Amino acid sequence: MLHFKVPLWMALLRFCGLAYSCGSAEYEINGECCLMCTPGTHVNKHCTEYTNTSCIPCAQKTFMDRPSSLPECLPCSVCDPAMGLKTERECTPTSNTACGPLDHHYCTKTDNKGCSFAQKHTICRPGQFILHKGTTLTNTECGYCPDKTFSNKSFSAYCKPHTHCQSLGLQEITAGTNTSDSECGPINIPVSIIVPVLLVSVVILTIIFILKRKKKNRATDQAERKRMNRTDQLEVEAPHSPQIAL
Structure with a gap:
């Protein structure tokens, strides 16, 4: 139990019955100027003409952060998660609980205990970036x-560029949006192009086949003529066999 002695000059003034106001560290009660209790304590008994103020320490989960004349310490604040808060510093006999925002929250209101209300950070959705x-x-x-x-x-911390299908030798099936990439696929040649190309290819191959066939036949004819010429020449150059008289 704590006691504060009344200064001698105050006692003399009281004894002489002279009027005076209480000091900044005092409080008046029952016509007496009592000394306030120091931070971390509260008044247990007020002073009297013959006794000093009796002070005792704050109970658990209470505090007093300044000199006071209160009969009880103040209750420690509770940081309510439903308000988006968490405890940043525990309550002590001389200081209140200090609250701060929960993770991924930001403080929108403050008071003497710190943050008193917090809200969640905005979530950047698809199509957006932080x-x-x-x-x-x-x-x-x-x-x-x-x-x-x-x-x-x-x-998303950043946005990604759409895939450029043409640079990959593909065609774009579905155009990209701010929430999706481009969809690519193999290049499809229109029927209106395929049919003429096939016809032209068939004609060209047919012509090539005919030309090759003609060339082959011509070479065969030339080879046959050469063979016939050689045969005729051999017959001309060969000596006649002698005739035997009967």
């Missing part, structure tokens, strides 16, 4: 993906 990341005091800022880019997940 322009500025949220802090304990500021919300997340989102930006929209520019043209020819996309993001298909939440919390």
Whole structure:
């Protein structure tokens, strides 16, 4: 139990019956100027003409952060998760609980105990990207993906460019959006082009076949004529056999 002695000059003034006001560290009660209790304590008994103020320490989960004349310490604040809060510093006999925002939250209201209300950071959705990341005091800022880019997940830090199908030798089946990539596939040649190309190819192959056949026949004819010429020449050059007289 703590006691504060009344200064001698105060006692003399009281004894002489002279009027005076209580000091800054005192409080008046029952015509007496009692000394306040120090931080971390509260009044157990007020002073009297013959006794000093009796002070005792704050009970558990209570605090007093300044000199006071209160008969009880103040209750420690509770950081309510439903308000988006968490405890950053535990309560002590001389200080209140300090609250801060939960993870992925930012403080929107403050009071003497710190943050009193917090909200969740904005979630950047598909089609957006994180322009500025949220802090304990500021919300997340989102930006929209520019043209020819996309993001298909939440919390994307940046947007990805659409796939350029032509550069891959493919054709674009589905155009990309700000939430999806381009869809590519093999190049399909229209029937209106395929049929004429096939016809032309058949004609060309037929002509080539005919020309080759003619060339082959011509070579065969030439070879046959040469063979016949050689045969005729041999017959001319061969000596006649002598005739035997009968």
